[in-house]
Amino acid sequence: MTATESPTSPAAVSGRDLGQSQRKWQDYFSFNTDHKVIGIQYLVTSFFFFFIGGALANVIRTELATPDPDFIQPELYNQIFTLHGTVMIFLWIIPAGAAFGNYLIPLMVGAEDMAFPRLNAVAFWMIPVGGTLLLSSFLVGAPQAGWTSYPPLSLTASQTGQMFWILSVLILGTSSILGSINFITTILKMRIPEMGIHDMPLFCWSMLAASVLILLATPVLAAGLILLSFDLLLGTNFFNPAGGGDPIIYQHIFWFYSHPAVYIMILPFFGVISEVLPVHSRKPIFGYRAIAYSSFAISFLGLIVWAHHMFTSGTPGWLRMFFMATTMIIAVPTGVKVFSWCATIWGGKIELNSSMLFGLGFISSFLIGGLTGVMVAAVPFDIHVHDTYFVVAHLHYVLFGGSVLGLFAGFYHWFPKITGRMFNEPLGRLHFALTFIGLNLAFMPMHELGMMGMNRRIALYDPQFQPLNVLSTIGSYIMAVSMVPL
């Protein structure tokens, strides 16, 4: 691609192809259209929000160290877990996936930049705007209805804050749609001519699958939120049972987006893992096509499983059966990936550096999350554990044990390439050890708590649950400490 470099191209003059060292720090605070700058902007911004979300998590865990709501008031507790979930999903994991996508995809497909660089910059700058809006809702009384914002609760508690939440999620959703348009176009249309679709790196496949989901599912959430905001602002009754509306329809719309959203959050890191493992075990990836196609199987199936979040919402029997079956089937393509990764590292020269440690941590914790996923997919079991800490354990094993560990695997893998500097390897390993211990200590007991019947999203609980909660709180502190080496 350098052969076509023309000296008069305005971009070359403006420094696009100059090394990292020649880029000014101001570039990172401006409307820059270079995909590498944007990738780093995404990464730094999402880390910023990760620390905020993490701080909120530790407030939650501190409160839950004792059965009584003594550390913070229940109302504040609601606000904090709502913002914790929203920040982690919309401002940490999703933008962090986009960070890798922006930095790597043009390099991987041999394009000079993303297909629409200005659009790309617009998409990025919506993130700080949406994030600021979301956090500023603390000033007006933050929303309390959880990241799911189910009505009627979302229509009655903290209405102004709820409106902030809706607006912010709409902005962040738009950003992610614009980003996905860029990813799809770049991957499909801008590969160097020699690169067929089956030659491109697996990370591109997984970003493509995730982007298709973003494109198809996120707008539906927007529709639901627009109608919800009508209920809030104009007093319509789309979802308000007090006026004859049907909150279940909101749940359907919400999960039509939010189940795919969990795959939007994990697919990029499936891709990262598929890049990281072969390198650090010195073996080519096993089952390239299986991994590539299973991403699309996941995208497709991911669109038809949403009501497994609603088994207790009075869904009719046939609907439950359908969604139970599709949900269990989705474990198959997921399993295909896990087996392929294991086969990749099998017999390889494994180098236990920071990146690989996180990669192996990813496989093991994601596996646990996947297995509990199949458990909750079974209607009879789910009816018992729905809305308990069992679900919280499941989602943290897949999102923290999966997405976040995968993210760190990629972070350490590409850090030297991105910054031109080497990180401190022992510190990286310490980071992994603390994270991994903290993660399991914090979330493993939640399985047990959920089975014992402890409800999620409540500041106060029965004293019999305290010992396990203390363990979990200690785990969350260890995770907080694990960020220090980072």
Next chain:
Amino acid sequence: MQSPTVNESQTVHHEVEVQAHSPHGSHPDHRLFGLVLFLTAESMIFLGMFATLLIYRFVLPAWPPEGTPELELFLPGINTGILVASSFVMHRGQAAIKRNDVAGLQRWFAATAAMGAIFLAGQLYEYFHLEFGVTTNIFASIFYALTGFHGLHVTLGLIFIGFVLMRSRNRGHYTSEKHFGVEASELYWHFVDVVWVILFILVYLL
């Protein structure tokens, strides 16, 4: 970025494009593809709203619910005709620019804009004469949400067309070879049109 002579305006414009799309301008223009993706996303928003409408329709014992004043069909029917026709009118504009006929492009696009404006005016007229408000019942709410959201898109389409008309006044801005703005605004307008036809069937006719 606009400039009086054909030659210069082309090079300057080219440079802007180059910056926007590729540092070397070596790859083909993917903006139309991007727009198609964007419209896919837009369709999903409408789909979400249509789905809400359909669910209520099938769940409630009567649709529209008892006591909803009848919708007048005459004016919206004419409006539909105008909007559908405008798509064809607009297409002639694109045909014109393919022949390098900028004046023709301007004529047909101006006519399209006028028809779009009439549609919006008709819509507003209907709003003011309806016997129900946003909160009357679920049918009324969804009626206003859908037609309002669609009206917003018509408005955006009009702005888009206005933009193209403005740019077309710079000589050489649009040529038979290069008229992305024309194609894009037309695609967008067709989209708005198709959504309206579905909306009309679901809300007014069924």
